[in-house]
Every structure is written in C-alpha cells, then in structure tokens.
Amino acid sequence: MTTPVPTIGSGITLFTAATPNGYKISIALEELKAIGAIPSYSFVSISFQKNEQKSDWFLKINPNGRIPALVDTIEGQVPVNVWESASILLYLARVYDTNHVFHFSDPAEEQELLNWIFFVQGGVGPMQGQANHFFRYAPEKIPYAIKRYQDETHRLYSVYETRLADREYLVGPGKGKYTIADICTYGWISSYAWAGLSLDSFPNLKAWLERISARPAVVLGTSVPKSNYVKPGDAERAAKEASDWILRGMGHKI
Template sequence: MSSGLLLYTSPTPNGHKVSVFLEELKAAYGTQYDVEKIDISKNTQKEPWFIKLNPNGRIPVLVDRNRNNFNVFESAAILLYLQQHYDKENKFAFDRDADPDNYSEMLQWIFFAHGGVGPMQGQAHHFHRYAPEDIPYGKKRYTDETKRLYGVLEIRLQDRDYLAGPGRGVYSLADLNVVPWIRYHKNATIETLDEWPRLKDWFTRVVGRPQFQAGINVP
C-alpha cells in the first residue's frame, strides 16, 4: 500500500535535506512516505511529466497525496511544508504564533543556507568536478566564498549546539537544511573542517543522528 507522501529525489545535498527530515518525521510520528529515484544523469528531471511537477526541472519534488496531490518543489519550501502539515508538535521548529522570535531566527538560517551555502558550494563543486575546462578563477571564487560562509556558521555556533532556538539552541530545520551540503565539503576541495572547530562539532552532532544516517541512504 502506498503512503500519502511521494518524494521524487536523487542522492544530492538538496535531496538529502528532505529525506533526512522525512526520516525524522517517521521516527517522531510514524509518518510514512514513498520514494521514486530520479536519474539526473539521464536528465529524467527534464522530461515533460516532471516539468509539470516542477517547471524548473530540479529535484526534489514532494507530492502530498493526502492533500489532493498537492506538489511542492524547492528543498527548503518542502521542509517548511512538511513541518507545517506533519510536525504538529513542533518537534523540529518553533510555533510561529507562540514563539515568533525563535521561528524567525530559524527562517533566517534556512534562508542563509538556501541563498548562500547551497548555491556557492554548488558552484564550487561544478568548477572543481564538472566544468569542461579548468577555470582557476571560478574554483577560487566559489571555494573562498564557501569557506567564508562556513566562517559565518562558526561565529553563530560560538557557545551554541544548534543554529536556532533559546540557550544553546534546539535541533531544527535550520540545522538539517544546511548540514547535507557541508557533508560534501570535499567536493569543494575543503579537505577537513578543522579550521572551524565549532562547526565541526555541530556537524558531527547532527550527522550522528540515526535519522540523518537513514535519510542520506534514501534513495
């Protein structure tokens, strides 16, 4: 029997964001989901049937069969959608009405990653691994910017365990939205995280969660 949620995805940082969160929801609430792997090496995500789901032709895409097959694209938007509809106890976020400041703080770090770490590190990956010609400027530009953004996270994590929330912070979407990108730091020729010890501790803490490990093995 199929579940209400269907995830179209591929083993990329953006795909792993969503599969990790779905594994968190499964552990917390018993939320079930189905997965269809998209072979991006064959440009399956550019086929007409997929473009109907996401005109941008990118994974991941979530189809919620519990809600009239409503579909959501963009990884951070999918996280926020799932939290709104399936995290009723706010185990992975903050109540936007009762706790608006911490909710806003979480959003700030989600958008920091979505507009910064992901695009910049993604470009670093491209110039180092996939560009058809060697372009030293592109390599340096995007690797340096990725390192700068890691430095921002290092500053934030001073005396904190997680990016958002009171005190030392609370594990939330803010964390799981960016850690899947940092997991691929070597693709940007950042061989270790030793330059950022607080970030490294936080990274180790998040990836050590059983749900994280389950999520990065989907599909």
C-alpha cells in the same frame, strides 16, 4: 522529453537523488517518521544520467526540473506539489510537525529559523554548488573561478563557525534546538569535501556536523537513495559521470 511516468500512490512521495538537496528531505522525513508524525513515505529515485528531472511528467511537479520535489496525496484532497528543498522542509514542518519538535511555535524563534534557512538557500547552496561545478565538473580548470567560489563558501562557513561558538544547534534558546534549519544546512556542510573545501579552520562547525551525522534518522535519510560515490578513490569516476550529464544539459556534445 518523456521517460516512463511513475505511479504516485497515496501519502508522501519524494522525488530525489543522492545529492545535498535531496538528502535534506529524506532526513526530515526519517526524523518525522521517528517521532510518529508520519507513518511512512515513498520515494522515486530520479536518474540525472537519463535526464529524468526534465521529463514532461516531472516538469508538471516541479517546473524547474530539479530535485527534490514531493507530492502529498491526502485522501479527498487535491494532491499538493511541493518543490525547492527549503519550501518542502517548511511544508513538512507546518503540516506534519504540529508539536513543533523541529521548528518553533514562538514567532521570534521561527523567524530566526527562517533567517538561517534563507542564508543557506541564498548563500551557501549557490556558492558551494558553483564550487562543485568548477572544481569537479567544468571541462576546463579555471583557477580564478575555483578560488572565487571556494573562498566565498569558506567565508560563509565562518558565519556558522561564529554562530556555533557557544551553541550546539543553529537556532533556539540556550545551546539551541535541532531543527529544519540544521537539516537544511547539513545537506551542504556534509558534502564540503566534494567541493574541495576544508573544515580544518572551523572546529565548531565540524563538531556540529559530527553531532548531526550521528543521528539515526540522518544515517537512514542519507541512504535514500544510496550514493554511488563509494570512496575517495572513486571520486574521479563519479565526477566524470556527473560532468557528462551536466555538460550535456548545457548543450555540449559529449
């Protein structure tokens, strides 16, 4: 499978799409830009409809054929390929956030940050991803599967609800500090409605979501690239479009 190979210039190039995992990285890059930790970055919008994420050239960057992925080309060094959203966030924190604005120098606090990053990567992402699949994309509606993944995602949300009872951010002393753990989590929580979930029973999580959504870097990051899912009335078209490429990828005839 081959689609045209994009030119990768110097500096940071993000390969992404308008999805919860993609936005984690564009938000982090906008935050780093805002504090002057990186001068700029480029991005390449990957088309799932054209199956670009499975192109030969892209598989050399991310063998798993999924976004996000990032290439960091530093003069005089071998370009670094980074993939898996949490791995990318940790890379950006380690290499560019040397003042620990969005993570911690204290080992115990940094470990707590890792706990919440692993929690979203190993729990919320996979469960909510399956809730999306069975609620929006599956060719047949299977009530048991929809309920199973929605219930499990809501259960995981209740862990955040308790955590955020007396704090503003997931990790850090006092009421916490906004970090890459929040950014990693935001990608999924902000798209709760797409999976047919509700935040009605989670007021602390809802307040956290609103707090983070208001950050200028989050507003900028969530338009890299722009989503073509415009308004709720458009959900059916957007779901059908996504369902077609997902099912084609699973070998269904569409």
